[in-house]
Amino acid sequence: MACYQCSQTAHGKGCFSNSGVCGKQMGTSALQDLIVEINKEIGQLANAGKLTPEMRAFFLESMFSTLTNVNFDDSRMVDYIRKGQVLLAAAKGESKSVNDFASEPDHWLEVAETYSHAARQKNLDPDAFGLIELATYGIKGACAYMFHAEAVKKQAPDAYPDQEANQVIDGLLKIMAAMLEPTKHDLLALSLEVGALNVSVMKMLSDSHRALLGIPSPHEVSCKLKPGPCILVSGHDLADLKILLEQTEGKGVNIYTHGEMLPAHSYPELRKHKHLAGNWGGAWWEQHGDFKAFPGAILMTSNCLTAPTRSYRDRIFTAGPVGWDGIPHVQGHDFSQLVDCAVNKAKPATGDEVSTHPAEKVTVGFGYETVEGVTDTLLGAIKGGQLKDVFLVGGCDGREAGRSYFTDLVKQSPDSSVILTLGCGKFRFNDQELGNLGESGIPRLLDIGQCNDAYSAVVIANGLADKLNVKMSDLPLHFAISWLEQKAVAVLLSMLHLNMKNIYLGPNLPAFLTPNLVKALVDNYNLKLTGDAEKDLKEMLQ
Ligand code: SF4
Structure with a gap:
């Protein structure tokens, strides 16, 4: 191959x-x-x-x-x-x-x-x-x-x-x-x-x-299981999740999000279902540990699926474009087999289970509308010197050791900065307590949503540039983007189209780019490969 x-x-x-x-x-x-x-x-x-x-x-x-x-x-x-x-x-x-x-x-x-x-x-x-x-x-x-x-x-x-x-x-x-x-x-x-x-x-x-689903708004999400039958929904498909929540209303089954489904808790039309009970685990590549420790049924609505192990092979289902030989595939939006598995076949949660992710709770829901709502406070913080830099750190996560770069970068970011994050790359650092920006009451770590919510980041950056009467490229906005698959390639091409420069991309450069193409991206966009977080951070802050 x-x-x-x-x-x-x-x-x-x-x-x-x-x-x-x-x-x-x-x-x-x-x-x-x-x-x-x-x-x-x-x-x-x-x-x-x-x-x-x-x-x-x-x-x-x-x-x-x-x-x-x-x-x-x-x-x-x-x-x-x-x-x-x-x-x-x-x-x-x-x-x-x-x-x-x-x-x-x-x-x-x-x-x-x-x-x-x-x-x-x-x-x-x-x-x-x-x-x-x-x-x-x-x-x-x-x-x-x-x-x-x-x-x-x-x-x-x-x-x-x-x-x-x-x-x-x-x-x-x-x-x-x-x-x-x-x-x-x-x-x-x-x-x-x-x-x-x-x-x-x-x-x-x-x-x-x-x-x-309504306008996303900040919400604190529990990362623990409640006792009772349960279903874990992974992937990215919020439309599937809405239908599943409706089909399980009043059935005594708790629904949990996994990986890129975490931002579901931002949306009022999903949150209104009280059995949307929390989030379980971390990024997609931790699924063997997280799915094994999760006692209920599991639904994979889109990428990223990895080879199901024996410990959960008989209680995982796929939907939409996802497939694995021998794993039942949900036809249309009839989730009855999945629900039946959660109620009659899989075990109920006891509440003592432990996932791979250390956080007990995380906060989500900082889409562009929420950030626009605090623009005056942010502008005041910029003028007062409490806010000097904005970082966009996120993208897709993966197993490679080099990805600890993104955790190190966030941990070392100065108190006078805000971190916007999106995608499953956030699981590298969304358990960190970064506190608030000065006395503003605005958290320093703002979870914008899924990888596709890069659009929200563009709206936020455009809005700040407009208010400050500068070009977006003149903002002290730094990009550290983790990539894994082809959606990240699409987002990277969008960023290049928008003429965003000085992007630190990691943990490696795409193998399909020839040396000449890499050179062209470096020459025209100052694209950089992530290296040492401390050194790169210094370079960004200069
Ligand atoms: Fe799989 Fe990626 Fe290798 Fe293709 S390049 S076979 S998608 S691991």
Whole structure:
């Protein structure tokens, strides 16, 4: 296999053996590459004005299924491929069903050979190929966010105009098609265009969450279990969580969030369900410890899934684009099997369980509206010298040792600074007591939300720049971003599109970027690799 789409890739170069560091098998990887190629053909149809709503939905979900730690189930990959063939045939005027296409993975593996890493790279200059990979991974991330936004919109139809979504999806598909003729395009411009489109995607996801779930506000979340039957919800899908809360109302089952679902507690329409009882555990990579120690049923709504162990294999379920061979998959939004497992099969919590995360409680809910509400206090603190620097520290977490950098940076940050955080990178330091900013009553650590709430960070930074009558680049705003998978690539491209400079990125640089591409990012954006936290902090504060 040849996959280097995430930060965990083998030896920082690529997963080139029979299975990847994440557990993805060679065949799964090839089938996923074929799905990407099918979507490039759908991109050509979009250019020809032949895009259908089914193709749009297929594009978002099937691309999402190829992200790191989402779907490891070959039969589900084959289902996507067959569905893609039906859509391509329909565009040619042929009426076919999935049964007209082979169901054996081996057949599709032979087809996938044509689109292998080596085949795609042939005759292309390494820098051009690196840019194609950069754009492709950014599009995968944007598709994942857009999939969530569209899922929320089904429950809140006025969340954003259909036309806005259609334009963005068309834009992403156009770039997919352009990658079939790379020599005809400015590939760097295409990557930055992915970043621009992803800003719109993150805005739509932010708007849809607010339309369905209300305006996020600060809330203290317990990290302990209460006695009784329980379900743990991991992943990112807040729309799924809302439906599950409704289906379990009055059933005596407590619901807990895990990983990137923690920001659910910010939203009034989720919080109003008293059986949304707290958060359990830390970031995704701690799931073996956290899921084993959690006695109830578990639902994985999106990435990041890792190989389920025997200790919880019979009480975990997947939903949406997620899959693992042999693990039951929730069809539609019928969570009855999951609830039945929590009540009749899994054990109830006693309240004595211990997770991997040391905090007893954490505070969430500092979206842009909440921060805007204290703008005058922040401006007063800036003028009075109590607030000198703002850090954005967050992104995706992972197991690599180098990620302690982000904890060290936050611990050493001066009292005259505020830390905005988002994504599961926050679990590295959200147990820290950083206190308040001077006498302002504003906590120094402000949890903005999920990784896609990078949009909130942009609104906050823009708002402060406006009030201070300076450009955003003139703010004492420092970025320390941890990346793992392709949603982080999309966010990074968005930050570059917004001309954000001096970003410290870690724990490594993407393996798909060639030395020339890294140099271009350093020269144009002063992008830096995270190094020693103390030294980098000094550099940031200069
Ligand atoms: Fe390797 Fe990451 Fe690809 Fe998994 S997703 S095979 S860890 S590069």
